[in-house]
Amino acid sequence: MKKKLAYGLLFALVCLASCSFTSNKEENDKDKLLLEVIQYILKQGHFDPKTIDDNYSIQVYDHFIQGMDPMKRYFTQADIQEFKKFQYQLDDQFKAADIAFFDLVYQRLVERMAQTKPYVSESLTQPWDFDQAEFFESDYKALPYAQGAKELKERWRLQLKYMSLSSFIALQEAEKTKKEENPAYEVKSDSLLESEARNQTKTTMDEYFDFVEDLARKDYFAQYVNALVESFDPHTSYLAPEEKDRFDIDMSGKFEGIGARLSKRMDQTKITEIISGGPVWRDQALEVGDEILMVGQEGEEPVSIVGMRLDDAIKLIKGPKGTTVYLWVKKVDGTKKTV
Numbered sequence: 620m621k622k623k624l625a626y627g628l629l630f631a632l633v634c635l636a637s638c639s640f641t642s643n644k645e646e647n648d649k650d651k652l653l654l655e656v657i658q659y660i661l662k663q664g665h666f667d668p669k670t671i672d673d674n675y676s677i678q679v680y681d682h683f684i685q686g687m688d689p690m691k692r693y694f695t696q697a698d699i700q701e702f703k704k705f706q707y708q709l710d711d712q713f714k715a716a717d718i719a720f721f722d723l724v725y726q727r728l729v730e731r732m733a734q735t736k737p738y739v740s741e742s743l744t745q746p747w748d749f750d751q752a753e754f755f756e757s758d759y760k761a762l763p764y765a766q767g768a769k770e771l772k773e774r775w776r777l778q779l780k781y782m783s784l785s786s787f788i789a790l791q792e793a794e795k796t797k798k799e800e801n802p803a804y805e806v807k808s809d810s811l812l813e814s815e816a817r818n819q820t821k822t823t824m825d826e827y828f829d830f831v832e833d834l835a836r837k838d839y840f841a842q843y844v845n846a847l848v849e850s851f852d853p854h855t856s857y858l859a860p861e862e863k864d865r866f867d868i869d870m871s872g873k874f875e876g877i878g879a880r881l882s883k884r885m886d887q888t889k890i891t892e893i894i895s896g897g898p899v900w901r902d903q904a905l906e907v908g909d910e911i912l913m914v915g916q917e918g919e920e921p922v923s924i925v926g927m928r929l930d931d932a933i934k935l936i937k938g939p940k941g942t943t944v945y946l947w948v949k950k951v952d953g954t955k956k957t958v
Contacts, residue, residue, distance in 0.1 A: 650840055651716035657844065658713060661851050669851050676709040678850035686842050687724055689759065692774060693731035696764045713847055721843045725836065731771075736828050738772055739779065743821045746813055747780050747787075755781045779820055786816035829883060833928050877936055877944065879905065883929040904958040906951060911936075913947035921947060 662668055669675065684702060688694045694702075705712070705720040712720055755777045756762055765771045790812045797804045807815075878897015879890045889910045890899075899905045914935040915921030924932040936944060946958050 646836070647718065650718050650721075653844065654713060654716040654718070654847075657848060658716075661848065671710045671713060671851070673707045673710060675850055676707050676711075679709045679713075679846050680706045682850055683721075683724065683843055683846035686846065687728055687839070691759055691762050691764055692771065692778070693728055693735065694764055695767055695771065697767070698727055699764050718840075718843075721840060725839050728839070732828075732831060734768075735771075735775065739775060739824050739828075740821075742776055742779050743783075743817055743824070746810070747783050747817065749784055749787065749813070753777060753780070757781075779824070782823065783813070783816045783820045786819045787812055790816055833883065835928070877905075877946070881911070881929065881933065881936075883932075888924050888927070888929060888932050902958065904956075905946075905948060908951040910949040911946050912949055912955070915945045915947075917943035917945070921945065 680702075684694075684699070702720075702724060705723075709720060712718070765774060790807075791809075794806045794812065798806050877899050878894045878901075879899045880892040880894065881888055882891045883889075887910050890905055890907055893899050893905070893907060911932070912925060913921040913923050914932070916935075922935055924935065936946075947955070948958060949955050
C-alpha cells in the first residue's frame with residue numbers, strides 16, 4: 620500500500636500553504652513552502668531516505684516530462700533540449716525549493732495547448748480521404764519528439780484521422796448488422812458515415828480540451844510534486860489537499876452527495892447517471908441530462924456553477940450527512956425548477 624504524504628504536520632502545513640496566498644508571487648511562495656515541507660518529511664520521516672543527487676534528478680526529470688506530454692503531441696525537440704538543461708539540476712532545485720523548471724515546462728505546455736486547439740477544430744471541418752494510404756505510429760514511446768510546429772500539426776492530423784477511421788469502421792459494422800437484422804433497412808452512405816465519425820471525433824476532442832482547460836496550475840504542480848516523491852520512493856505518493864479531502868471522504872463515509880454522477884461539457888454541469896438508493900433516486904425530481912445551474916446549502920446564498928470547475932462544483936454540492944442542498948436546475952425539456 621502506498622504511504623500517503625498527507626498526515627500530521629505535513630497535511631497541516633500543506634493546508635496552510637494552499638490557503639494562505641492568492642497573488643502569483645504568493646502562489647510561488649506557497650509552492651516553495653510545500654517543497655520545503657515535503658523535503659523535510661522525506662528526510663526525517665522516511666524509514667530509508669534516498670540520496671537526493673544527480674541520479675535522483677534524472678529520474679524526476681524523466682518522470683515529469685513523460686507525465687506532462689506522454690503522447691508527444693505538444694513538446695518539440697527544441698523544447699526538450701531547453702528542458703534538458705535542468706536534467707541534473709532538479710536535486711539542487713528541490714533542496715532550494717526552486718520551481719524554475721516546473722514553471723518553464725508548465726508555461727510551455729499551456730502555450731502549446733492554446734496553439735493546438737484551433738488547429739484541431741479546423742482539421743475536423745473537412746472530410747477525410749480514407750482511401751489514401753498513410754502510417755500512424757500508435758506506440759508513442761517509440762516516437763521521437765517532433766522537430767517543430769509543422770511536424771506537430773502532422774501528428775495531430777494523423778491522430779485525428781486515425782480516431783475518425785476507427786469510428787467509421789465501427790459505424791460501418793453497425794450498419795451491416797442492421798441490414799442483416801432487417802433486409803429492408805437502407806444502409807447509410809459512406810460519406811454520411813464519414814461525417815458522423817468525424818463529428819464523434821470532434822465531440823471527443825471538445826471534451827478533451829474542456830477537461831484540460833478545467834485543470835488549474837495547482838493540478839500540474841501536484842504532478843511535479845509526485846515526480847519528486849515517487850522518484851524518491853516509488854511506494855510514496857503525494858495527495859494534494861483536495862485529493863486528501865476526497866480520500867478521507869471516501870474512506871470515512873462522513874460526507875455524501877446527491878447520489879448522482881456529474882460531468883462537465885463546455886460551461887455546463889449535467890447529470891449523467893443517477894445512483895440507485897441515493898437522494899436523487901429517492902426524490903425522482905431529477906433525471907439524466909438535467910443541467911445544474913446553481914447550488915445553495917440551507918441558509919446560504921446560492922452560487923452559480925456555470926463555467927465552474929467540476930471539482931469545485933461537486934464540493935459545493937457535497938456536505939455532511941443530513942445537510943439540505945438546493946439545486947437550481949434546467950430540465951431536459953428546457954423548464955427550470957429548484958429541488
